[in-house]
Amino acid sequence: MHGNSHKPTVEEFITLYHTHEPLIKKISYFFCAGNDYSYRAMVCDLTTHLWLVMQSHPPGPEVLDLESWVYSVLYHAAINLTRQDRQFQTHHALLPDLPDLPDIPEPEPDPRVAELYRLISQLTPDEQVLITEYLDRKTYAQMAASRHLSTRQIGRRLKKIQKKLIKLNAKTSQP
Amino acid sequence: MKQPNPLASMQQDWLTHSRQAEQLPGLTDADLAALFDRLPAPAPRPAPPLGWLASGVSAVVGGLSAYLWLLLRGDRSFSILLSLFTLSSLLLACMVLPVHRPGRRPRLTPSSTLFLNGVVTLCLVLVATLPVGDGYTILADAGSRADVANHIQQLLFLSV
Numbered sequence: 001m002h003g004n005s006h007k008p009t010v011e012e013f014i015t016l017y018h019t020h021e022p023l024i025k026k027i028s029y030f031f032c033a034g035n036d037y038s039y040r041a042m043v044c045d046l047t048t049h050l051w052l053v054m055q056s057h058p059p060g061p062e063v064l065d066l067e068s069w070v071y072s073v074l075y076h077a078a079i080n081l082t083r084q085d086r087q088f089q090t091h092h093a094l095l096p097d098l099p100d101l102p103d104i105p106e107p108e109p110d111p112r113v114a115e116l117y118r119l120i121s122q123l124t125p126d127e128q129v130l131i132t133e134y135l136d137r138k139t140y141a142q143m144a145a146s147r148h149l150s151t152r153q154i155g156r157r158l159k160k161i162q163k164k165l166i167k168l169n170a171k172t173s174q175p
Numbered sequence: 176m177k178q179p180n181p182l183a184s185m186q187q188d189w190l191t192h193s194r195q196a197e198q199l200p201g202l203t204d205a206d207l208a209a210l211f212d213r214l215p216a217p218a219p220r221p222a223p224p225l226g227w228l229a230s231g232v233s234a235v236v237g238g239l240s241a242y243l244w245l246l247l248r249g250d251r252s253f254s255i256l257l258s259l260f261t262l263s264s265l266l267l268a269c270m271v272l273p274v275h276r277p278g279r280r281p282r283l284t285p286s287s288t289l290f291l292n293g294v295v296t297l298c299l300v301l302v303a304t305l306p307v308g309d310g311y312t313i314l315a316d317a318g319s320r321a322d323v324a325n326h327i328q329q330l331l332f333l334s335v
Contacts, residue, residue, distance in 0.1 A: 010211050014204055022197040029196035039199065047202060048210065094213040100200045113192045116185050135189035165185075 007058050013051055020070050024050075030117060030132075031078040040101040041092035042081065048091040049077040068133065068146030075129045119168050127161050134158055 008016060017024070028042035053073050063069045080088040120128055133143050140151040147154070202210070 010208075014207050017202070017207060021201045022193075025199050025201050026193050026196040029199060030192075043201060044210065047207070048214065051211075051214075091210075091214065095202075095206060095210055098202070098206060101202075102199070110188065110191065113188045116188050116192070119185075132189070135186050136193065137186070137190070 008054050013054065016054075017047060017050075020050075020067070020074075023067075023071060024074060027074050027078050031082050037082055038103045040098050040103055041090070042078065043101060044092035044095050044098070045081055045090050046074050046077055048094075050074060062148075064145040065142050068138070068142055071133060072129055072146065075132070076125060079125045079128070115172075119165055119172075122168055123161065123164065127157075127164070130154075130157055131161050131165075 024043060024046050028039050028046060031037065032039045032042050050070065050073060059066060059069050077088075081090065120131060123131060130143065140154045143149075144151045144154045
């Protein structure tokens with residue numbers, strides 16, 4: 001499927017969903033914390049959005065790293081969903097009965113992680129995607145390939161984000 | 176004092192968070208099958224931008240009319256006027272087309288396109304009839320300025 005702009009069938013998509021399920025869960029959890037969006041709705045809407053994007057704009061040969069592409073699609077969708085963008089259609093009402101999925105997951109007990117969420121959410125959407133990919137231990141080459149940039153450019157962008165985070169952190173730690 | 180690298184310390188926290196989040200339940204195959212069953216059919220392809228169509232049609236009609244008028248009546252000034260209308264239509268068509276994106280509402284509706292078409296034609300007519308010398312205008316011979324003015328009146332009358 002990857003590399004030739006082929007629209008996935010339902011069966012292929014289900015396989016792809018399971019491959020990228022940890023990513024969907026992680027982004028859903030990250031975005032529903034501190035927002036009025038339930039985890040259950042976020043998982044449904046991100047999955048539906050991924051399916052719809054794969055139908056309308058299937059990843060073609062220009063997509064060198066499918067995981068990074070999925071990452072970017074899901075992350076931007078989550079940002080639009082939590083911003084309640086009117087042009088962004090939601091579909092979670094189609095699956096009202098999902099007893100296994102929590103509405104609101106347990107709040108993050110670790111204050112450092114909660115602070116991390118807060119800091120990341122203050123970055124621009126593109127910066128958020130890049131920094132979370134970095135935190136997920138993606139290599140510079142992987143991050144560069146999905147953006148058609150050089151590893152040097154990725155390094156520069158990360159350096160800029162780092163400076164921004166230091167500033168944000170310093171601002172909050174001031175009494 | 177040198178600030179500690181926040182990214183290095185954040186990475187471990189993030190990976191802890193990731194592991195916790197990955198333990199949460201997700202959709203099962205049955206849920207996904209139900210979702211696909213209930214998803215509405217994909218929306219039909221968006222209609223072509225009507226403003227662009229209106230500009231294109233008016234350009235063709237204007238161009239043909241200008242040619243026929245010149246051929247049948249030998250009236251140069253009115254043909255110039257129609258040619259200017261064609262030119263404005265083409266200009267608008269070129270302006271509208273690049274801004275149109277599938278799935279988005281076209282920025283120019285047919286009525287606003289035709290209105291703009293009229294405004295652009297009028298501006299072009301004004302430029303064309305500007306005197307540049309002894310009674311000469313940019314596009315017309317001496318004396319034909321009055322003819323152009325007459326034809327504008329005729330055109331306005333026709334459009335009303």
